[in-house]
Amino acid sequence: MSRKRNVSIYLSSAVGVGQRLVQLLSSLITLPVALHSLGVAQFGVWGAATSLAWLSGLLTLGFGTALITLIPRGLTTGDTATNRGYVTASLYGGIVLTAALLLGGLCVIGLSGISMPHGPFMVAGLALIFNIPLSVSFELWLALQKGHIAALWGTMLTLLNLLFIVLGAHIGAGVTFMTAAIYCPMLFCNACSLAQVLYQHPHLRPFRRLQLPALRIVLAQGGLLFAVQIASSCATAFDNVLALTWLGPSASAQMAVAMRVCITATSMVGAVTQPFWPSFADAFAVKDHAWVLRMLKLGTAAVLALSVGGSGLIVAFGAPVLRWWLHQDLHLSAGLLWAMAAWITGMSLVYVPGASLNAALKLKPQILLLSAAAIAGFGLKFLAARSFGVTGILLVTPALWFALVVPLYFWLAWRTAASPD
Secondary structure (H helix, E strand, O other): OHHHHHHHHHHHHHHHHHHHHHHHHHHHHHHHHHHHHHHHHHHHHHHHHHHHHHHOOHHHOOOOHHHHHHHHHHHHHOOHHHHHHHHHHHHHHHHHHHHHHHHHHHHHHHHHOOOOOOOHHHHHHHHHHHHHHHOHHHHHHHHOOOHHHHHHHHHHHHHHHHHHHHHHHHHOOOHHHHHHHHHHHHHHHHHHHHHHHHHHOHHHOOOOOOOHHHHHHHHHHHHHHHHHHHHHHOOOOOHHHHHHHHHOHHHHHHHHHHHHHHHHHHHHHHHHHOOHHHHHHHHHHOOOHHHHHHHHHHHHHHHHHHHHHHHHHHHHHHHHHHHHHHOOOOOOOHHHHHHHHHHHHHHHOOHHHHHHHHHOOOOHHHHHHHHHHHHHHHHHHHHHHHHHHHHHHHHHHHHHHHHHHHHHHHHHHHHHHHOOO
Protein backbone atom coordinates (compact mmCIF):
# COMPACT_ATOMS: atom_id res chain seq x y z
CA MET A 1 0.00 0.00 0.00
CA SER A 2 2.78 2.44 0.85
CA ARG A 3 4.41 1.79 -2.53
CA LYS A 4 1.12 2.58 -4.31
CA ARG A 5 0.81 5.82 -2.34
CA ASN A 6 4.40 6.79 -3.20
CA VAL A 7 3.88 6.12 -6.92
CA SER A 8 0.66 8.14 -6.88
CA ILE A 9 2.39 11.09 -5.24
CA TYR A 10 5.35 11.02 -7.61
CA LEU A 11 3.23 10.68 -10.77
CA SER A 12 0.64 13.27 -9.81
CA SER A 13 3.34 15.67 -8.62
CA ALA A 14 5.35 15.33 -11.83
CA VAL A 15 2.38 15.90 -14.13
CA GLY A 16 1.11 18.67 -11.85
CA VAL A 17 4.45 20.48 -12.01
CA GLY A 18 4.33 20.15 -15.79
CA GLN A 19 0.89 21.75 -15.78
CA ARG A 20 2.13 24.61 -13.66
CA LEU A 21 5.08 25.14 -16.00
CA VAL A 22 2.64 25.44 -18.90
CA GLN A 23 0.64 27.86 -16.75
CA LEU A 24 3.79 29.86 -16.06
CA LEU A 25 4.74 30.03 -19.72
CA SER A 26 1.18 31.05 -20.56
CA SER A 27 1.31 33.83 -17.96
CA LEU A 28 4.49 35.15 -19.59
CA ILE A 29 2.32 35.83 -22.62
CA THR A 30 -1.16 36.58 -21.28
CA LEU A 31 -0.31 39.24 -18.70
CA PRO A 32 1.71 41.57 -20.97
CA VAL A 33 -0.77 40.97 -23.81
CA ALA A 34 -3.70 41.88 -21.54
CA LEU A 35 -1.82 44.87 -20.11
CA HIS A 36 -1.03 46.38 -23.50
CA SER A 37 -4.45 45.57 -24.92
CA LEU A 38 -6.46 47.01 -22.03
CA GLY A 39 -4.22 49.72 -20.61
CA VAL A 40 -3.17 50.07 -16.97
CA ALA A 41 -6.57 51.16 -15.59
CA GLN A 42 -8.63 48.44 -17.33
CA PHE A 43 -5.90 45.90 -16.63
CA GLY A 44 -6.34 46.63 -12.94
CA VAL A 45 -10.09 45.94 -13.23
CA TRP A 46 -9.37 42.76 -15.20
CA GLY A 47 -6.88 41.66 -12.55
CA ALA A 48 -9.43 42.20 -9.78
CA ALA A 49 -12.19 40.33 -11.65
CA THR A 50 -10.02 37.38 -12.67
CA SER A 51 -8.49 37.08 -9.21
CA LEU A 52 -11.92 35.94 -8.01
CA ALA A 53 -11.40 32.70 -9.96
CA TRP A 54 -9.48 31.45 -6.94
CA LEU A 55 -12.80 31.48 -5.06
CA SER A 56 -14.18 28.67 -7.24
CA GLY A 57 -13.32 26.05 -4.64
CA LEU A 58 -14.95 28.02 -1.85
CA LEU A 59 -18.40 28.29 -3.40
CA THR A 60 -18.89 24.51 -3.27
CA LEU A 61 -19.27 24.83 0.53
CA GLY A 62 -16.99 21.81 0.85
CA PHE A 63 -19.23 19.43 -1.13
CA GLY A 64 -16.29 18.45 -3.33
CA THR A 65 -13.38 18.68 -0.91
CA ALA A 66 -15.06 16.27 1.50
CA LEU A 67 -14.65 13.56 -1.15
CA ILE A 68 -10.84 13.75 -0.99
CA THR A 69 -10.91 12.27 2.50
CA LEU A 70 -14.11 10.18 2.33
CA ILE A 71 -13.59 8.29 -0.94
CA PRO A 72 -10.11 6.87 -0.13
CA ARG A 73 -11.59 5.41 3.04
CA GLY A 74 -14.36 3.74 1.06
CA LEU A 75 -11.87 2.41 -1.48
CA THR A 76 -9.82 0.88 1.33
CA THR A 77 -12.83 -0.99 2.72
CA GLY A 78 -14.37 -1.75 -0.69
CA ASP A 79 -17.60 0.06 0.20
CA THR A 80 -18.74 1.08 -3.30
CA ALA A 81 -22.30 1.95 -2.32
CA THR A 82 -21.17 4.40 0.35
CA ASN A 83 -18.82 6.12 -2.07
CA ARG A 84 -21.60 6.46 -4.65
CA GLY A 85 -23.75 7.99 -1.95
CA TYR A 86 -21.05 10.55 -1.20
CA VAL A 87 -20.73 11.47 -4.89
CA THR A 88 -24.51 11.74 -5.21
CA ALA A 89 -24.67 14.07 -2.22
CA SER A 90 -21.85 16.23 -3.58
CA LEU A 91 -23.24 16.59 -7.10
CA TYR A 92 -26.87 17.12 -6.11
CA GLY A 93 -25.83 19.49 -3.36
CA GLY A 94 -23.81 21.53 -5.86
CA ILE A 95 -26.75 21.72 -8.28
CA VAL A 96 -29.13 22.85 -5.54
CA LEU A 97 -26.61 25.42 -4.35
CA THR A 98 -26.22 26.80 -7.89
CA ALA A 99 -29.99 27.19 -8.26
CA ALA A 100 -30.29 28.78 -4.82
CA LEU A 101 -27.58 31.35 -5.54
CA LEU A 102 -29.10 32.31 -8.88
CA LEU A 103 -32.63 32.65 -7.51
CA GLY A 104 -31.43 34.35 -4.34
CA GLY A 105 -29.44 36.87 -6.35
CA LEU A 106 -32.41 37.69 -8.57
CA CYS A 107 -34.68 38.10 -5.55
CA VAL A 108 -32.23 40.42 -3.80
CA ILE A 109 -31.86 42.55 -6.92
CA GLY A 110 -35.63 42.66 -7.49
CA LEU A 111 -36.56 43.51 -3.89
CA SER A 112 -33.78 45.99 -3.22
CA GLY A 113 -34.07 47.83 -6.51
CA ILE A 114 -30.30 47.82 -7.11
CA SER A 115 -29.11 47.58 -10.70
CA MET A 116 -28.12 44.25 -12.22
CA PRO A 117 -24.33 43.72 -12.13
CA HIS A 118 -22.73 43.97 -15.55
CA GLY A 119 -19.40 43.69 -17.26
CA PRO A 120 -16.43 41.65 -16.03
CA PHE A 121 -17.73 41.10 -12.49
CA MET A 122 -21.05 39.75 -13.79
CA VAL A 123 -19.14 37.27 -16.00
CA ALA A 124 -17.02 36.23 -13.04
CA GLY A 125 -20.00 35.81 -10.74
CA LEU A 126 -22.11 33.74 -13.14
CA ALA A 127 -19.21 31.51 -14.11
CA LEU A 128 -18.30 30.83 -10.49
CA ILE A 129 -21.90 29.90 -9.66
CA PHE A 130 -22.36 27.52 -12.63
CA ASN A 131 -18.97 25.97 -11.90
CA ILE A 132 -20.04 24.72 -8.45
CA PRO A 133 -21.21 21.20 -9.40
CA LEU A 134 -18.69 20.89 -12.24
CA SER A 135 -15.68 21.52 -10.01
CA VAL A 136 -16.30 18.23 -8.18
CA SER A 137 -14.36 16.53 -11.00
CA PHE A 138 -11.03 17.78 -9.64
CA GLU A 139 -11.68 16.35 -6.19
CA LEU A 140 -12.84 13.03 -7.66
CA TRP A 141 -9.61 12.54 -9.61
CA LEU A 142 -7.57 13.52 -6.57
CA ALA A 143 -9.54 11.18 -4.27
CA LEU A 144 -8.87 8.32 -6.70
CA GLN A 145 -5.14 9.14 -6.37
CA LYS A 146 -5.14 10.05 -10.07
CA GLY A 147 -4.34 13.71 -9.72
CA HIS A 148 -2.30 13.53 -12.93
CA ILE A 149 -5.53 13.36 -14.97
CA ALA A 150 -6.88 16.46 -13.24
CA ALA A 151 -3.56 18.15 -14.02
CA LEU A 152 -3.92 17.28 -17.72
CA TRP A 153 -7.34 18.96 -17.77
CA GLY A 154 -5.75 21.93 -16.02
CA THR A 155 -3.21 22.11 -18.84
CA MET A 156 -6.03 22.18 -21.38
CA LEU A 157 -7.66 25.02 -19.42
CA THR A 158 -4.45 27.05 -19.47
CA LEU A 159 -4.02 26.61 -23.22
CA LEU A 160 -7.61 27.71 -23.87
CA ASN A 161 -7.11 30.77 -21.63
CA LEU A 162 -4.04 31.67 -23.66
CA LEU A 163 -5.85 31.20 -26.97
CA PHE A 164 -8.78 33.44 -26.07
CA ILE A 165 -6.65 36.16 -24.43
CA VAL A 166 -4.52 36.42 -27.59
CA LEU A 167 -7.68 36.38 -29.72
CA GLY A 168 -9.24 39.13 -27.58
CA ALA A 169 -6.16 41.30 -27.93
CA HIS A 170 -6.07 40.71 -31.69
CA ILE A 171 -9.66 41.83 -32.21
CA GLY A 172 -9.40 44.68 -29.71
CA ALA A 173 -11.93 43.19 -27.29
CA GLY A 174 -12.69 44.94 -24.03
CA VAL A 175 -12.29 43.93 -20.42
CA THR A 176 -15.52 41.88 -20.35
CA PHE A 177 -14.38 39.59 -23.19
CA MET A 178 -10.93 39.24 -21.63
CA THR A 179 -12.55 38.22 -18.34
CA ALA A 180 -14.73 35.65 -20.14
CA ALA A 181 -11.54 34.29 -21.70
CA ILE A 182 -10.54 33.15 -18.23
CA TYR A 183 -13.87 31.84 -16.95
CA CYS A 184 -15.56 30.16 -19.94
CA PRO A 185 -12.73 27.66 -20.54
CA MET A 186 -12.93 26.81 -16.83
CA LEU A 187 -16.56 25.74 -17.24
CA PHE A 188 -15.83 23.73 -20.39
CA CYS A 189 -12.83 21.84 -18.99
CA ASN A 190 -14.50 21.03 -15.67
CA ALA A 191 -17.59 19.70 -17.48
CA CYS A 192 -15.47 17.45 -19.70
CA SER A 193 -13.38 16.27 -16.77
CA LEU A 194 -16.50 15.36 -14.76
CA ALA A 195 -17.92 13.41 -17.70
CA GLN A 196 -14.68 11.49 -18.07
CA VAL A 197 -14.30 10.48 -14.42
CA LEU A 198 -17.89 9.25 -14.18
CA TYR A 199 -17.60 7.36 -17.47
CA GLN A 200 -14.35 5.63 -16.58
CA HIS A 201 -15.30 4.90 -12.96
CA PRO A 202 -18.90 3.61 -12.89
CA HIS A 203 -18.54 2.74 -9.20
CA LEU A 204 -18.67 6.48 -8.54
CA ARG A 205 -21.70 7.31 -10.66
CA PRO A 206 -24.41 9.01 -8.59
CA PHE A 207 -27.63 7.31 -7.55
CA ARG A 208 -30.91 8.74 -8.75
CA ARG A 209 -31.91 9.48 -5.17
CA LEU A 210 -30.06 11.02 -2.28
CA GLN A 211 -29.10 8.85 0.65
CA LEU A 212 -29.61 10.81 3.85
CA PRO A 213 -26.76 9.22 5.87
CA ALA A 214 -24.27 10.02 3.09
CA LEU A 215 -25.68 13.54 2.76
CA ARG A 216 -25.28 14.18 6.49
CA ILE A 217 -21.65 13.06 6.42
CA VAL A 218 -20.81 15.12 3.34
CA LEU A 219 -22.50 18.18 4.82
CA ALA A 220 -20.74 17.76 8.16
CA GLN A 221 -17.24 17.18 6.81
CA GLY A 222 -17.71 19.45 3.83
CA GLY A 223 -18.94 22.27 6.02
CA LEU A 224 -15.86 22.09 8.21
CA LEU A 225 -13.54 21.89 5.20
CA PHE A 226 -15.35 24.86 3.70
CA ALA A 227 -14.71 26.81 6.87
CA VAL A 228 -11.01 25.90 6.64
CA GLN A 229 -10.89 27.01 3.00
CA ILE A 230 -12.70 30.28 3.49
CA ALA A 231 -10.65 31.20 6.55
CA SER A 232 -7.46 30.57 4.59
CA SER A 233 -8.62 32.30 1.41
CA CYS A 234 -9.89 35.38 3.19
CA ALA A 235 -6.31 36.09 4.18
CA THR A 236 -5.25 36.51 0.54
CA ALA A 237 -8.06 36.32 -2.03
CA PHE A 238 -9.19 39.95 -1.80
CA ASP A 239 -5.78 41.65 -1.91
CA ASN A 240 -6.33 42.80 -5.51
CA VAL A 241 -9.72 44.26 -4.64
CA LEU A 242 -8.31 45.94 -1.51
CA ALA A 243 -5.51 47.52 -3.53
CA LEU A 244 -8.01 48.77 -6.13
CA THR A 245 -10.30 50.21 -3.45
CA TRP A 246 -7.71 51.76 -1.17
CA LEU A 247 -4.89 52.72 -3.54
CA GLY A 248 -6.41 52.98 -7.04
CA PRO A 249 -6.04 51.26 -10.43
CA SER A 250 -2.24 51.66 -10.72
CA ALA A 251 -1.69 49.99 -7.36
CA SER A 252 -4.16 47.27 -8.32
CA ALA A 253 -2.13 46.65 -11.49
CA GLN A 254 1.00 46.20 -9.36
CA MET A 255 -0.88 43.85 -7.04
CA ALA A 256 -2.28 41.90 -10.01
CA VAL A 257 1.24 41.18 -11.26
CA ALA A 258 2.62 40.42 -7.80
CA MET A 259 -0.25 38.10 -6.89
CA ARG A 260 -0.11 36.33 -10.25
CA VAL A 261 3.60 35.61 -9.70
CA CYS A 262 2.99 34.52 -6.09
CA ILE A 263 0.03 32.28 -6.92
CA THR A 264 1.85 30.74 -9.87
CA ALA A 265 4.84 29.96 -7.65
CA THR A 266 2.78 28.53 -4.77
CA SER A 267 0.63 26.55 -7.19
CA MET A 268 3.84 24.98 -8.46
CA VAL A 269 4.57 23.88 -4.92
CA GLY A 270 0.93 22.88 -4.51
CA ALA A 271 1.27 20.56 -7.49
CA VAL A 272 3.82 18.61 -5.48
CA THR A 273 1.78 18.57 -2.25
CA GLN A 274 -1.81 18.07 -3.49
CA PRO A 275 -1.46 14.28 -3.88
CA PHE A 276 -0.43 14.00 -0.22
CA TRP A 277 -4.00 14.57 1.01
CA PRO A 278 -5.70 11.42 -0.38
CA SER A 279 -2.55 9.42 0.32
CA PHE A 280 -2.57 10.57 3.94
CA ALA A 281 -6.28 9.62 4.13
CA ASP A 282 -5.46 6.15 2.84
CA ALA A 283 -2.61 5.81 5.35
CA PHE A 284 -4.76 6.90 8.29
CA ALA A 285 -7.47 4.43 7.21
CA VAL A 286 -5.00 1.53 7.54
CA LYS A 287 -3.25 3.10 10.56
CA ASP A 288 0.11 3.47 8.80
CA HIS A 289 1.25 6.31 11.05
CA ALA A 290 4.94 5.64 10.40
CA TRP A 291 4.45 6.44 6.71
CA VAL A 292 2.59 9.65 7.59
CA LEU A 293 5.41 10.84 9.86
CA ARG A 294 8.02 10.01 7.23
CA MET A 295 6.15 11.85 4.49
CA LEU A 296 5.59 14.86 6.73
CA LYS A 297 9.36 15.23 7.00
CA LEU A 298 10.17 14.48 3.36
CA GLY A 299 7.31 16.58 2.00
CA THR A 300 8.20 19.56 4.15
CA ALA A 301 11.86 19.36 3.12
CA ALA A 302 10.82 19.36 -0.54
CA VAL A 303 8.48 22.32 -0.02
CA LEU A 304 11.15 24.31 1.80
CA ALA A 305 13.69 23.70 -0.95
CA LEU A 306 11.27 24.62 -3.73
CA SER A 307 9.85 27.73 -2.08
CA VAL A 308 13.16 29.17 -0.87
CA GLY A 309 14.86 28.45 -4.20
CA GLY A 310 12.06 30.04 -6.19
CA SER A 311 11.84 33.03 -3.86
CA GLY A 312 15.57 33.62 -4.16
CA LEU A 313 15.27 33.80 -7.94
CA ILE A 314 12.46 36.35 -7.65
CA VAL A 315 14.49 38.61 -5.36
CA ALA A 316 17.65 38.32 -7.47
CA PHE A 317 16.19 38.62 -10.95
CA GLY A 318 12.55 39.63 -10.51
CA ALA A 319 12.80 43.33 -11.38
CA PRO A 320 14.51 43.07 -14.79
CA VAL A 321 12.61 39.93 -15.76
CA LEU A 322 9.24 41.52 -14.97
CA ARG A 323 10.16 44.66 -16.94
CA TRP A 324 11.13 42.49 -19.90
CA TRP A 325 8.04 40.33 -19.48
CA LEU A 326 5.52 43.20 -19.29
CA HIS A 327 7.40 45.49 -21.71
CA GLN A 328 6.52 48.21 -19.24
CA ASP A 329 7.84 49.37 -15.88
CA LEU A 330 5.14 49.13 -13.20
CA HIS A 331 7.70 50.31 -10.62
CA LEU A 332 7.78 47.11 -8.58
CA SER A 333 10.13 47.99 -5.74
CA ALA A 334 12.76 45.78 -4.11
CA GLY A 335 10.57 45.73 -1.02
CA LEU A 336 7.67 44.33 -3.03
CA LEU A 337 9.92 41.58 -4.43
CA TRP A 338 10.98 40.61 -0.89
CA ALA A 339 7.33 40.63 0.16
CA MET A 340 6.53 38.30 -2.74
CA ALA A 341 9.34 35.96 -1.66
CA ALA A 342 8.07 35.89 1.93
CA TRP A 343 4.49 35.30 0.72
CA ILE A 344 5.51 32.31 -1.40
CA THR A 345 7.57 30.66 1.34
CA GLY A 346 5.16 31.29 4.19
CA MET A 347 2.06 30.10 2.35
CA SER A 348 3.80 26.99 1.00
CA LEU A 349 5.05 25.71 4.34
CA VAL A 350 1.55 24.79 5.58
CA TYR A 351 0.66 22.64 2.56
CA VAL A 352 1.99 19.27 3.77
CA PRO A 353 0.91 19.52 7.42
CA GLY A 354 -2.43 20.92 6.23
CA ALA A 355 -2.95 17.89 3.97
CA SER A 356 -2.24 15.61 6.93
CA LEU A 357 -4.69 17.42 9.19
CA ASN A 358 -7.40 17.37 6.51
CA ALA A 359 -6.91 13.65 5.96
CA ALA A 360 -7.17 13.02 9.71
CA LEU A 361 -10.31 15.24 9.88
CA LYS A 362 -8.61 17.57 12.34
CA LEU A 363 -10.49 20.58 11.02
CA LYS A 364 -11.74 22.69 13.93
CA PRO A 365 -8.25 23.71 15.14
CA GLN A 366 -7.44 24.85 11.62
CA ILE A 367 -10.62 26.91 11.46
CA LEU A 368 -9.83 28.72 14.69
CA LEU A 369 -6.22 29.39 13.75
CA LEU A 370 -6.85 30.56 10.19
CA SER A 371 -9.85 32.68 11.20
CA ALA A 372 -7.77 34.50 13.80
CA ALA A 373 -5.04 35.15 11.23
CA ALA A 374 -7.52 36.36 8.57
CA ILE A 375 -9.32 38.74 10.93
CA ALA A 376 -6.06 40.19 12.19
CA GLY A 377 -4.85 40.48 8.61
CA PHE A 378 -7.67 42.73 7.38
CA GLY A 379 -6.97 45.34 10.04
CA LEU A 380 -3.23 45.17 9.59
CA LYS A 381 -3.53 45.46 5.79
CA PHE A 382 -5.52 48.68 6.12
CA LEU A 383 -2.80 50.17 8.34
CA ALA A 384 0.01 48.80 6.17
CA ALA A 385 -1.55 50.14 2.97
CA ARG A 386 -1.56 53.69 4.32
CA SER A 387 2.13 53.54 5.21
CA PHE A 388 3.70 51.11 2.75
CA GLY A 389 1.24 50.83 -0.14
CA VAL A 390 1.03 47.59 -2.10
CA THR A 391 4.12 46.16 -0.36
CA GLY A 392 2.47 46.57 3.01
CA ILE A 393 -0.73 44.81 1.96
CA LEU A 394 1.19 41.87 0.49
CA LEU A 395 3.57 41.51 3.43
CA VAL A 396 0.94 41.20 6.17
CA THR A 397 -0.09 37.63 5.35
CA PRO A 398 3.40 36.02 5.39
CA ALA A 399 4.22 37.89 8.60
CA LEU A 400 1.21 36.30 10.29
CA TRP A 401 1.95 32.88 8.75
CA PHE A 402 5.55 32.79 9.98
CA ALA A 403 4.68 34.09 13.43
CA LEU A 404 1.55 32.05 14.12
CA VAL A 405 0.14 29.72 11.47
CA VAL A 406 3.18 27.69 10.35
CA PRO A 407 4.49 26.75 13.83
CA LEU A 408 1.05 25.68 15.09
CA TYR A 409 0.29 23.71 11.93
CA PHE A 410 3.48 21.71 12.32
CA TRP A 411 2.80 21.03 15.97
CA LEU A 412 -0.78 19.87 15.31
CA ALA A 413 0.18 17.68 12.34
CA TRP A 414 3.06 15.98 14.14
CA ARG A 415 0.98 15.37 17.23
CA THR A 416 -1.85 13.87 15.15
CA ALA A 417 0.45 11.62 13.10
CA ALA A 418 2.34 10.38 16.16
CA SER A 419 -0.87 9.38 17.97
CA PRO A 420 -1.67 5.64 17.68
CA ASP A 421 -5.40 6.49 17.64
